[in-house]
Amino acid sequence: MGAHDEESGKQAPPPGWFPDAEGSGMRYWDGSQWTSHYDAPTSSATSAMLSTGVAAGRKFFTGVAGRAWWTFPRIVGATVLVVALLVVILVASSLGGSSSISGDAIAGALKNAVPESTALNEATVSCQDVSHPASGEASDCNVDYGSGYTSRNVRVVFTDSSGHFEFSYLTGMYYQDYQGYVAPGT
Numbered sequence: 001m002g003a004h005d006e007e008s009g010k011q012a013p014p015p016g017w018f019p020d021a022e023g024s025g026m027r028y029w030d031g032s033q034w035t036s037h038y039d040a041p042t043s044s045a046t047s048a049m050l051s052t053g054v055a056a057g058r059k060f061f062t063g064v065a066g067r068a069w070w071t072f073p074r075i076v077g078a079t080v081l082v083v084a085l086l087v088v089i090l091v092a093s094s095l096g097g098s099s100s101i102s103g104d105a106i107a108g109a110l111k112n113a114v115p116e117s118t119a120l121n122e123a124t125v126s127c128q129d130v131s132h133p134a135s136g137e138a139s140d141c142n143v144d145y146g147s148g149y150t151s152r153n154v155r156v157v158f159t160d161s162s163g164h165f166e167f168s169y170l171t172g173m174y175y176q177d178y179q180g181y182v183a184p185g186t
Contacts, residue, residue: 025038113179
């Protein structure tokens with residue numbers, strides 16, 4: 001590692017070739033001071049970098065030219081920004097409430113989705129809870145019509161994460177498709 005710069009209190013960079021402050025090529029830094037060794041630019045990219053003064057020689061090390069993007073205050077600032085953003089996201093998601101839907105809420109929405117004259121409205125319906133409704137997630141419901149009647153299973157399939165669902169139900173001799181909605185968190 002390079003020597004400690006007494007004026008600025010910074011650690012000097014290690015020995016090596018660096019852009020010359022005057023823009024005349026590369027100059028050798030021995031770890032504590034500039035030497036008299038120079039090397040001409042070897043490519044147009046190097047020449048362009050040197051002519052703009054970006055990271056040029058002594059100015060770079062003393063902070064007179066632009067600072068490197070990775071300086072300590074910028075790292076701390078970026079870290080604080082990322083942490084603050086994560087906190088905002090976590091708080092916002094916790095304020096949204098629970099996205100789970102109880103089986104009882106699904107059963108009630110199932111009954112509300114069919115016409116009142118349908119036998120489903122008179123039946124006892126029990127459905128599985130859904131922890132996080134999403135497209136394709138389902139709740140299996142048991143429809144019990146009482147003694148003397150065959151109970152039937154109905155599969156409620158969610159079409160999105162907002163609580164919209166669809167199902168097929170045997171009405172008379174044909175299956176009828178129905179759609180409904182149940183609010184997440186109920």
